[in-house]
Amino acid sequence: MTATRATRQRDVISRVLDHAEGPLTVGDVLEQAKNDLPSLGIATVYRTLKLLTEQGRIHPVVLDGETLYEASGKGHHHHFSCNRCGRVFTLHTCPVSLPKGTALAGGFIVQSHEVTLYGLCPECAAKNGAE
Template structure:
């Protein structure tokens, strides 16, 4: 964790997120942790998730929805959002060709590429 005052609640939230691969919302984390931590508030979860995102310990995902998702996987990857069920999935894709193409089109220096794909996930396609 970063150099800041220790917070048991922050550690609980961070550990919960690190153990997941489902890109939860603050509400999902709150509901899960509240069972064993009755004094936990939703505001505390939001504040700590924002702190962790500002400290670059997690990703705050804006995938075009009104709800923000969180991801503890900081490796280079992109995301797919299902238009039907709103689930967010990881996509590991080498975006070097896209980044190089975009760089040739601008005088700005591109340092990071975040791609969000959308469509219908395989589970929703089955239904």
């Protein structure tokens, strides 16, 4: 019975991450997964995130020193972090043209890049205009 339960937990946590607008904190994953599994505990979320990371199904994203998680396979993308509500969104456009192999001054060779933009999400920007 434990194996079936663990599989259900993995499935629910995977589904939460697959449908997220951007990377989620462990607390966000727990909160959203509890909609389907009210008895889910934080230790199970941590174990499941570790397992899914090891399997390559998800990967960690570190923003401002905090580790968030998102589903793998989304291709090249960047993130937008809202300064007001704290949500992080996936951006499907790249504001930086730095192809792999680009040589930078000082002898640096680009292998990949990550960009996080900070500001107000559309919802918070709309509220900001109304205040």
